[in-house]
Each structure stands twice: as C-alpha cells, then as structure tokens.
Amino acid sequence: MTTQTSINTGSANLDVLSEGLIELLRRNDPEVASILADEADRQASTIELIASENHVSPAVMHAMGSWMTNKYAEGYPGKRYYSGCINYDRAEQLAIDRATELFDCKYANVQTHSGANANLAVYFALLDPGDTIMSVVLSDGGHLTHGSPVSISGKWLKPIHYPLIYDESRDDYGYIDYDAVEKLAIEHEPKILLCGYSAYSRVINFARFREIADMVGATLVADIAHIAGLCAAGAHPSPFPYSHIVTTTTHKTLRGPRGGLILTNDEELAKAINKAVFPGTQGGPLMHIITAKAVAFAEALKPEFKTYAAQIVANAKALADTLMNCGHHLLSNGTDNHLMLMDLRKFDTELTGKQAAIWLDDAGIIVNKNTVANDERSPFQTSGIRLGSPAVTTRGFKENEMRQVGAFIDRVLRSKGDEAVISAVHAEVREICAQFPLPH
Numbered sequence: 001m002t003t004q005t006s007i008n009t010g011s012a013n014l015d016v017l018s019e020g021l022i023e024l025l026r027r028n029d030p031e032v033a034s035i036l037a038d039e040a041d042r043q044a045s046t047i048e049l050i051a052s053e054n055h056v057s058p059a060v061m062h063a064m065g066s067w068m069t070n071k072y073a074e075g076y077p078g079k080r081y082y083s084g085c086i087n088y089d090r091a092e093q094l095a096i097d098r099a100t101e102l103f104d105c106k107y108a109n110v111q112t113h114s115g116a117n118a119n120l121a122v123y124f125a126l127l128d129p130g131d132t133i134m135s136v137v138l139s140d141g142g143h144l145t146h147g148s149p150v151s152i153s154g155k156w157l158k159p160i161h162y163p164l165i166y167d168e169s170r171d172d173y174g175y176i177d178y179d180a181v182e183k184l185a186i187e188h189e190p191k192i193l194l195c196g197y198s199a200y201s202r203v204i205n206f207a208r209f210r211e212i213a214d215m216v217g218a219t220l221v222a223d224i225a226h227i228a229g230l231c232a233a234g235a236h237p238s239p240f241p242y243s244h245i246v247t248t249t250t251h252k253t254l255r256g257p258r259g260g261l262i263l264t265n266d267e268e269l270a271k272a273i274n275k276a277v278f279p280g281t282q283g284g285p286l287m288h289i290i291t292a293k294a295v296a297f298a299e300a301l302k303p304e305f306k307t308y309a310a311q312i313v314a315n316a317k318a319l320a321d322t323l324m325n326c327g328h329h330l331l332s333n334g335t336d337n338h339l340m341l342m343d344l345r346k347f348d349t350e351l352t353g354k355q356a357a358i359w360l361d362d363a364g365i366i367v368n369k370n371t372v373a374n375d376e377r378s379p380f381q382t383s384g385i386r387l388g389s390p391a392v393t394t395r396g397f398k399e400n401e402m403r404q405v406g407a408f409i410d411r412v413l414r415s416k417g418d419e420a421v422i423s424a425v426h427a428e429v430r431e432i433c434a435q436f437p438l439p440h
C-alpha cells in the first residue's frame with residue numbers, strides 16, 4: 001500500500017527548518033515525507049520512558065542534516081588523508097575541546113559511531129583475543145558489548161561477570177556486590193575491569209572500582225553510556241579521576257546525536273585509542289554527527305543543562321516513589337539516577353515484561369521490557385520493564401507530571417489490559433503531551 005501524500009504533523013510543533021524539510025520532501029518524496037511527519041507526531045503525542053532515549057534540540061538535529069555529511073575526513077584534525085578538510089578539522093577540534101571541558105579530562109576521541117564501537121575500539125587498543133574482562137552480565141543490567149556470547153566481545157574475549165546483591169532481605173538488595181567484585185578480580189586478574197551499565201539505577205562507586213582495578217593491575221573502563229549527561233552536569237559522581245578510560249554514547253542522557261565518545265587523561269592510552277578507532281575499527285568519520293556532537297556538548301556546558309540533569313533525577317525519583325506507593329516493586333527499591341527497573345514478578349506472577357510493554361504502548365506510554373536480577377524468563381519475555389525520565393524531562397515534565405505518569409502505569413497494569421481503561425489512559429496521555437511540546 002502506498003502511503004498518502006497528505007502530511008499531518010498533528011500535535012508536533014515543528015521548528016522552521018523541520019517544516020521546510022517536510023515541505024521539500026512532500027514535493028519530491030511524499031512517501032518519506034509522510035513517514036517523517038508521522039514520526040514527529042508519534043514522538044509528540046506519546047510519553048517516552050525508554051531510559052536510553054531523548055529528544056534532541058533542533059540545533060543538534062539540523063547539524064546532523066548538514067553539508068558536513070559530504071566529506072571523507074579519514075584521520076584526525078591536521079592529519080587527514082584527503083584534501084579539503086579545513087572546516088572538518090575545525091568542527092572535530094571543537095567537539096574534542098568541548099568534550100574534554102565537559103568531562104574535565106585531557107583527551108577525547110569523538111569519532112566512534114556508537115557506544116558499541118567505542119567499547120570495541122577500547123578492547124582492540126588494550127586486549128588480545130582470549131583476554132579476560134570483568135563486567136555485569138546482560139540479564140543483570142549489563143550491556144551486550146560487555147561480553148555477551150552473541151557479541152564479538154563475548155566471542156573473542158573471556159568475560160567474567162560479577163554479581164549484584166540478590167538477597168532481598170538486605171538493604172543493599174539489587175546493588176553491585178563490591179566485595180564479590182574484589183574477590184573475583186583477585187581470582188581472575190582481568191585486563192579490563194568494566195563498570196557502567198544499561199539498567200542499573202544506583203550510584204556507581206568509581207573509587208572502589210579503581211581500588212580493585214589497582215589491586216590486580218587492571219585498566220578501569222567506565223562505560224557511562226546511560227549516565228553521561230548526569231555525570232557531565234554533576235547529578236552523578238564523575239568517573240574521573242578514578243577511571244583510566246571512559247566510554248559513552250552521546251545520545252542518551254547527554255542528549256546529542258546518536259554516537260560514541262572515548263575519554264581519558266592518559267596520553268599513551270589516548271594514542272592507542274585513536275589508532276584503534278581509526279584505522280583499527282572504523283573508516284571515515286561521520287563528520288555531520290561529530291559536528292552535532294560539538295553542538296550538543298556546548299548545550300551540555302550551559303547552566304540550564306545542570307538544571308535539566310537535576311530534574312531528570314528528581315523526576316525519576318517521583319515516578320519511583322509513586323509506583324512503590326501503589327504497591328509495585330522496583331529493583332533495589334528505588335533509584336539514584338534517571339532509570340528504574342520494575343520487577344513484575346511480585347505484582348503478578350503471570351505478567352511478563354513483554355505483555356506489560358504492549359499494554360502501555362497501547363496507552364501511549366513507551367517503555368521496554370527488561371530482564372531483572374535472576375530473571376527466569378528469556379530476554380524476549382522478561383519479568384520486568386525499564387522506565388526512565390530523560391526524554392519526558394526534556395519536554396518539561398516535572399514531579400507532578402511524573403506522579404500522573406506513575407498513576408497511568410498503575411491503572412494500565414492493574415486493569416490487566418482492559419481496553420476501556422487503556423483507551424481512557426491514552427486520552428489523558430495525549431492531553432498531557434499536548435501541554436508539553438517537543439523541543440522546537
């Protein structure tokens with residue numbers, strides 16, 4: 001079926017450039033125009049609680065869609081393989097300078113295409129096939145690139161996974177088990193000790209990790225993909241000076257274009273990392289994305305970003321408290337950062353994360369299913385959902401709206417998917433969304 005050419009951006013308040021783009025496409029590629037318009041409308045009219053997502057500013061968005069996509073700039077500023085890179089050198093140097101200022105460190109590689117690529121480059125810089133790394137397993141909140149068997153990191157390296165505290169009678173249930181990290185590190189002597197996760201709601205004790213890394217001569221790599229924006233703004237402790245290397249994405253709490261970033265204070269490590277990124281694991285850099293990273297880093301350096309990051313944390317806490325007051329269970333009984341993991345097993349033994357996410361989606365609330373500590377269900381079913389506040393905080397939600405969101409989630413889950421309840425909640429979701437437009 002071909003899509004119709006009438007473009008309706010509905011509740012999306014488009015900035016002038018976006019309106020121009022839709023208009024341009026409407027004339028020469030109506031099918032794509034309608035996809036873009038529908039997506040703008042979808043984002044504007046739904047509550048985005050996926051913890052790894054955000055809504056970028058028009059400045060970041062349009063920097064990505066610029067002339068800077070046209071050039072091959074293999075190499076680094078001042079050392080390119082192609083002519084004509086003068087403006088690309090300026091853009092990349094600016095991104096590097098802003099990244100190091102933002103994270104208060106000496107060296108930055110801004111070329112990695114994604115967080116996964118950043119980790120791959122670090123492994124390639126430091127390890128040989130078969131070397132040991134230590135991390136949290138995917139099902140406990142780790143990341144694929146931290147040694148999952150389906151990832152190159154698990155196939156070519158030897159991952160040892162350290163546990164969380166699984167004993168529910170303990171106050172620190174669901175936290176990293178630092179004593180176990182130390183014991184396992186001494187036993188296995190990893191080359192790289194990884195901290196930083198995809199579904200961990202508590203503060204990471206970087207100092208303790210460094211102590212452990214030093215005991216066994218490991219390189220401490222903090223993968224702050226999720227919390228980078230919080231770290232940059234002081235809403236979570238900085239991974240520096242404790243980490244030897246920091247990897248991150250730029251598109252989660254940092255609210256930049258989709259991409260990766262590697263940081264360090266060590267000159268030798270910085271050189272090895274640059275070589276491992278290019279020519280080690282990547283070809284030509286995505287200069288339009290690097291340009292947009294520069295724009296995003298400048299935004300994150302502004303005082304408003306500190307306010308934003310603090311509000312992300314306050315909003316997550318308001319949502320967590322509301323859910324727990326309604327009788328829901330969160331792993332570790334709450335959150336210190338932007339996300340939380342709802343453990344559905346104690347709410348309803350039959351309810352899977354997959355089913356919960358579908359019901360919520362029908363109500364206009366976007367979440368992802370997620371395994372929770374010691375989950376007996378597969379990653380396709382799961383016993384939990386992950387909720388995060390970065391995207392809704394960008395559009396201006398405060399504690400009050402988060403309490404309403406918590407009540408919506410409670411109503412949907414308690415209704416067991418009742419259609420009348422879902423459609424009533426959906427109407428209220430649309431109403432709130434209309435009051436809080438996307439950045440424009």
Ligand SMILES: *Cc1c(COP(=O)(O)O)cnc(C)c1O
Nearest residue numbers: 114115116143196197198225249
């Ligand atoms: C999201 C994430 C990544 C990977 O980022 P991509 O840009 O999707 O490749 C790496 N590590 C952690 C901890 C993450 O959460």
